[in-house]
Amino acid sequence: MNAIMKLVMGDAQADRVVPPTGFTARLTLFASGAMAFLTVFALALSLASGRLAHRWGEELARSATIRISAPADQMAAQTEAALTVLRQTPGIASARALTDEEQSALLAPWFGADLPLDTLPMPRLIEVVEGYPPFDAQGLRLRLAAEVPGATLDDHTRWRKPLVDAAQSLRRLGWLSILLIGGAMAAMITLAAQAALAANHQVIEVLRLVGARDGYIALAFVRRFTIRAFIGAAVGVSLGLLGVMLLPSASDEGGFLTGLGFQGASWIWPILIPPLGAGMALLSTGAAARRTLRRLS
Amino acid sequence: MIELEQVAYSYGGGELLSDVSLRLNPGSFHFLTGPSGAGKTTVLKLCYGELQPTTGRIRAFETDMRALDRDQMALMRRRMGIVHQDCRFLDHLPVADNVALPLTVSGRDFAQESGNLSELLSWVGLSDRADARPPELSGGERQRAALARAVIMSPDIVLADEPTGNVDWDMSQRLLQLLIELNRMGKTVLIATHDLALIRAAKSQVQARVLRISNRRVQLAGADL
Numbered sequence: 001m002n003a004i005m006k007l008v009m010g011d012a013q014a015d016r017v018v019p020p021t022g023f024t025a026r027l028t029l030f031a032s033g034a035m036a037f038l039t040v041f042a043l044a045l046s047l048a049s050g051r052l053a054h055r056w057g058e059e060l061a062r063s064a065t066i067r068i069s070a071p072a073d074q075m076a077a078q079t080e081a082a083l084t085v086l087r088q089t090p091g092i093a094s095a096r097a098l099t100d101e102e103q104s105a106l107l108a109p110w111f112g113a114d115l116p117l118d119t120l121p122m123p124r125l126i127e128v129v130e131g132y133p134p135f136d137a138q139g140l141r142l143r144l145a146a147e148v149p150g151a152t153l154d155d156h157t158r159w160r161k162p163l164v165d166a167a168q169s170l171r172r173l174g175w176l177s178i179l180l181i182g183g184a185m186a187a188m189i190t191l192a193a194q195a196a197l198a199a200n201h202q203v204i205e206v207l208r209l210v211g212a213r214d215g216y217i218a219l220a221f222v223r224r225f226t227i228r229a230f231i232g233a234a235v236g237v238s239l240g241l242l243g244v245m246l247l248p249s250a251s252d253e254g255g256f257l258t259g260l261g262f263q264g265a266s267w268i269w270p271i272l273i274p275p276l277g278a279g280m281a282l283l284s285t286g287a288a289a290r291r292t293l294r295r296l297s
Numbered sequence: 298m299i300e301l302e303q304v305a306y307s308y309g310g311g312e313l314l315s316d317v318s319l320r321l322n323p324g325s326f327h328f329l330t331g332p333s334g335a336g337k338t339t340v341l342k343l344c345y346g347e348l349q350p351t352t353g354r355i356r357a358f359e360t361d362m363r364a365l366d367r368d369q370m371a372l373m374r375r376r377m378g379i380v381h382q383d384c385r386f387l388d389h390l391p392v393a394d395n396v397a398l399p400l401t402v403s404g405r406d407f408a409q410e411s412g413n414l415s416e417l418l419s420w421v422g423l424s425d426r427a428d429a430r431p432p433e434l435s436g437g438e439r440q441r442a443a444l445a446r447a448v449i450m451s452p453d454i455v456l457a458d459e460p461t462g463n464v465d466w467d468m469s470q471r472l473l474q475l476l477i478e479l480n481r482m483g484k485t486v487l488i489a490t491h492d493l494a495l496i497r498a499a500k501s502q503v504q505a506r507v508l509r510i511s512n513r514r515v516q517l518a519g520a521d522l
């Protein structure tokens with residue numbers, strides 16, 4: 001903590017021993033600003049696709065339906081057989097055959113409430129609620145085919161699964177981009193710091209001759225780059241957030257793009273960008289300074 | 298205080314110094330003289346560790362300089378006041394800050410020493426140039442600033458390379474007075490110069506020994522100096 005205070009507050013006199021480094025200063029500011037800006041969008045993308053994957057995954061609701069189409073005289077037996085199979089299958093929380101009333105209620109919107117169900121050859125529906133870990137749909141299907149010829153398993157996941165997968169890979173891509181952006185920023189700041197150190201080797205020589213320790217010289221450079229990275233990142237994040245906020249609001253249609261904003265606890269992420277960027281600058285400039293000072297000795 | 302034992306040095310070509318042994322005792326006052334290019338500056342650089350001898354051993358404050366790491370070297374230099382022949386400064390800082398630089402880098406409280414600083418600046422006649430940048434100074438002004446910087450930490454030893462090369466006689470006497478004053482306070486002084494008049498002026502005031510570089514060796518000069 002003390003060390004951090006020392007880094008932030010610094011020593012006005014100590015700071016001035018290193019001459020202003022115009023070009024590398026602007027490069028650091030710009031690079032960290034641009035990187036922070038991009039990070040905000042990558043973050044927004046990751047968080048939004050994460051939320052989407054989560055919601056879609058939940059909505060799959062872990063439920064499936066088994067439809068039994070059989071001649072009327074076998075219906076009860078096959079339904080019972082299917083329920084037996086389901087009871088023996090791991091990964092199923094519960095299974096229940098719908099009653100006639102429930103089935104007619106389901107069909108009512110299409111055929112009217114007074115549908116004479118018992119006179120029509122209606123399939124029987126079994127509602128299956130998935131347990132955790134989920135059941136193996138392929139295995140269940142095979143067993144049903146063998147033991148209950150009239151049964152068809154319909155797990156709605158079939159068409160939604162790819163969407164969830166896509167959302168999840170989008171989220172992973174977002175995080176990967178953030179890592180790459182971070183790496184690029186560290187590389188750029190390292191280069192800028194190295195250029196500044198090399199350009200100032202005479203200053204370093206003079207400082208050494210009057211008895212400055214390596215740590216002192218390094219800190220003078222590290223402080224600058226850290227502060228610049230922090231300021232650049234803060235500006236970049238502000239602009240990025242402004243951009244995200246200017247997107248259409250989330251409530252309108254609930255589509256993917258409109259859900260890009262930050263919500264609740266996820267606000268912590270963009271707020272973390274400037275300190276993380278500064279931390280990265282601290283580490284990479286520190287390493288560059290140690291290397292250069294070793295080389296210049 | 299500083300001791301060279303059979304030191305040889307070469308910049309890569311032939312040997313510039315060979316078998317140099319000398320000893321600067323605490324409180325002593327030495328001049329180092331010799332023709333231009335003889336190696337006076339080189340001897341001083343060996344003394345403060347900017348150069349490492351090719352063979353031989355250098356001890357400063359009772360420690361072998363070879364054994365020092367960079368931080369220990371930095372601490373050792375704080376006990377030495379060094380005037381470089383080319384007076385290296387930080388060109389972006391005003392003269393006053395340059396003179397105070399040894400205080401700054403050793404973390405001493407700047408405000409507390411500011412009295413010393415202005416006194417020192419006026420002693421070397423730079424009070425009105427305190428806010429100038431080093432590149433704006435004349436050669437003599439640079440040397441005066443360099444001497445002020447060398448002594449501001451009240452070092453145990455002052456190593457001065459041609460400290461009076463570019464100043465008039467009166468000013469060179471004034472600078473010499475400063476060094477003699479420090480010597481009387483018990484500090485060790487080594488001045489490299491080929492200004493024989495300066496050496497004579499000093500010898501009338503302090504017990505000064507004169508070392509001369511000739512034939513790649515350092516020898517005690519005769520009584521004629």
Ligand SMILES: Nc1ncnc2c1ncn2[C@@H]1O[C@H](COP(=O)(O)OP(=O)(O)OP(=O)(O)O)[C@@H](O)[C@H]1O
Binds near residue numbers: 313
């Ligand atoms: N960095 C260097 N690389 C190669 N040769 C050098 C280097 N520095 C000095 N020399 C050579 O070493 C010799 C001694 O140099 P040095 O500066 O020690 O002489 P000096 O006695 O101080 O001379 P002056 O009275 O002119 O200051 C000179 O011939 C010089 O050319």
Ligand SMILES: [Mg+2]
Binds near residue numbers: 338339458
């Ligand atoms: Mg010289």
